[in-house]
Structures are given as structure tokens and as C-alpha cells.
Amino acid sequence: MSKEQEYFEVNRALWNEKTKHHTGSEFYDMEGFLKGNTSLKEPELDLLGDVKGKSILHLQCHFGQDSLSLARMGAKVTGTDISDDAIAYAKKINEDLGLDATFVRADTYSVPQEVEGQFDIVFGSYGVIGWLPDMQRFADVVAKKLKKGGRFIFAEFHPVMWMYDYDFKQPAFYYFNREPIIEELQGTYTDREADIKMKEVGWNHSFGEVLQSLIDAGLTLEHFNEFDYAPYNCFSNTVEVSAGKWQLKGMEGMMPMMYSLKMVK
Numbered sequence: 001m002s003k004e005q006e007y008f009e010v011n012r013a014l015w016n017e018k019t020k021h022h023t024g025s026e027f028y029d030m031e032g033f034l035k036g037n038t039s040l041k042e043p044e045l046d047l048l049g050d051v052k053g054k055s056i057l058h059l060q061c062h063f064g065q066d067s068l069s070l071a072r073m074g075a076k077v078t079g080t081d082i083s084d085d086a087i088a089y090a091k092k093i094n095e096d097l098g099l100d101a102t103f104v105r106a107d108t109y110s111v112p113q114e115v116e117g118q119f120d121i122v123f124g125s126y127g128v129i130g131w132l133p134d135m136q137r138f139a140d141v142v143a144k145k146l147k148k149g150g151r152f153i154f155a156e157f158h159p160v161m162w163m164y165d166y167d168f169k170q171p172a173f174y175y176f177n178r179e180p181i182i183e184e185l186q187g188t189y190t191d192r193e194a195d196i197k198m199k200e201v202g203w204n205h206s207f208g209e210v211l212q213s214l215i216d217a218g219l220t221l222e223h224f225n226e227f228d229y230a231p232y233n234c235f236s237n238t239v240e241v242s243a244g245k246w247q248l249k250g251m252e253g254m255m256p257m258m259y260s261l262k263m264v265k
């Protein structure tokens with residue numbers, strides 16, 4: 001097994017375990033979701049627009065809430081993820097809700113071999129590229145799976161956020177993609193006290209790497225925006241400054257916390 005495959009297996013085990021804690025969490029509010037709430041947030045909804053009748057490939061879909069929110073909006077959705085448990089759960093909710101999304105367990109780099117065809121939209125959000133070592137290979141997957149004229153729509157946490165230690169007191173990691181970041185953390189973002197202590201492997205990707213990789217893959221930038229809040233309360237030391245918008249306590253409004261982009265093939 002290559003070093004990269006070893007790292008992916010570490011993360012696959014981690015996300016299988018996380019999924020067990022996430023599905024019933026307040027954070028993901030499954031009850032509200034089953035009743036019809038969308039899990040999608042304003043930044044990506046603004047870029048997605050009307051998706052009725054569009055084919056969408058949702059990369060790293062976790063246990064499928066966003067994919068199924070898109071299916072409820074009338075899109076024909078395929079969600080992919082490395083986690084067996086997340087994909088199994090997504091398939092179950094899809095069936096329970098009588099929706100017609102397709103879910104495939106696959107690591108993102110293998111998606112071209114595992115999923116047939118090309119899509120109107122490739123979508124990803126909040127915590128995607130940090131699990132991948134090579135941004136260019138991600139960008140090539142996106143480009144390969146898009147129809148000519150199709151759009152890549154992406155909402156992601158800001159690379160500056162990943163430079164900091166967990167309390168956001170000081171920089172602790174390279175801004176640039178210098179090395180795998182291997183850690184063993186307690187809990188998960190839906191519950192910091194959860195009984196999980198497992199290894200994880202991540203990578204930081206600077207804006208230069210993100211944008212140039214997508215451009216080199218043949219995409220053209222149509223929209224790019226940075227935000228001073230996170231639409232998920234997944235970081236430590238946060239304060240909800242308005243409904244569904246979290247900033248870092250003591251640095252309210254000072255930090256870039258996420259970005260969104262739309263690119264066309």
C-alpha cells in the first residue's frame with residue numbers, strides 16, 4: 001500500500017467513526033432535516049441558484065444531507081465519499097425520504113473510475129480539500145467530471161483558518177502545502193467531548209494552489225468571495241454574531257473564515 005493509500009485508510013476509519021457521532025447530533029439536526037429543512041447555507045445557495053433538472057456530482061458528501069437537499073430542489077444528484085458508514089447512511093435516508101439520489105463510496109481521486117458520465121455541476125463544501133494531498137489532482141477530477149459549460153461550485157473554509165492552533169491563539173501550521181499534518185485529536189466538531197481519539201491526516205492548500213490548479217485544469221473563474229464568518233459552529237472559541245453566523249471570540253469580524261467560488265469549464 002502506498003503512503004497516500006495508508007493516509008486515506010487512516011482518514012476512512014476516522015470518518016466512519018465520526019459518522020456514528022454526527023448522524024444523531026444537534027449540529028446536523030437530523031430531525032429538522034427529515035421534516036424538510038435544507039442543510040445548505042446561504043453562500044452556496046447563492047451560487048447554486050435554480051438547480052431543478054440539473055445533474056450534480058457532490059464530492060465528499062459526508063452522510064448526504066446536502067446532496068439530498070439538492071435532490072429536494074429537483075436536481076439529479078450523485079454523492080461520493082470515502083466513508084463506508086457515511087455512504088450507507090446517505091443511502092438509507094435517500095430511501096426513507098423516497099428521493100432518487102445515488103451514493104457511491106469512493107475516494108475523490110478515484111471518482112473518474114467509479115462514477116460514469118459528466119455533470120452540469122460539480123459541488124463541494126466546508127472541509128473538502130484539507131483531506132487531499134494534491135490540489136491539482138482534485139482540480140483534474142472536477143474538470144473531468146464536468147460537461148463543457150458546466151460549473152464547479154465550491155464553498156470552503158478559508159486557508160488562513162487552518163494556519164492556527166485549535167484555540168486560534170497563534171499560527172501553528174504552514175499556510176502553504178509543505179507536509180502532511182498528522183494529529184490525534186479528542187472528540188469531533190459536533191461534540192468536542194465525544195469518545196473518539198483517532199489519528200487523522202490533512203493538508204493545507206493556499207489560495208494560489210487552489211486557484212491555479214483549477215485554472216490549469218481548464219476552468220475559468222466567474223465568482224470569488226471571502227466571508228468573515230463560518231456558517232457552521234465547528235471551530236472552538238466562537239460566538240454567534242447573528243443567526244447561523246459564527247466568528248472567533250475576541251476577533252469578531254477580523255478573520256477571513258470561508259470563501260466561495262464558481263468556475264466554468
Ligand SMILES: C[S@@+](CC[C@H](N)C(=O)[O-])C[C@H]1O[C@@H](n2cnc3c(N)ncnc32)[C@H](O)[C@@H]1O
Pocket residue numbers: 008011015060061062063064065066080081082083086106107108109125126127128131132
Ligand atoms: C467535513 S466533511 C464535508 C462536509 C460536508 N459538507 C458535510 O455535510 O458536513 C469531509 C468529508 O470528506 C470525506 N473524505 C475525507 N477524505 C476523503 C477522500 N480522500 N476522498 C473522499 N472523501 C473523503 C469524509 O469522509 C467526510 O465525509
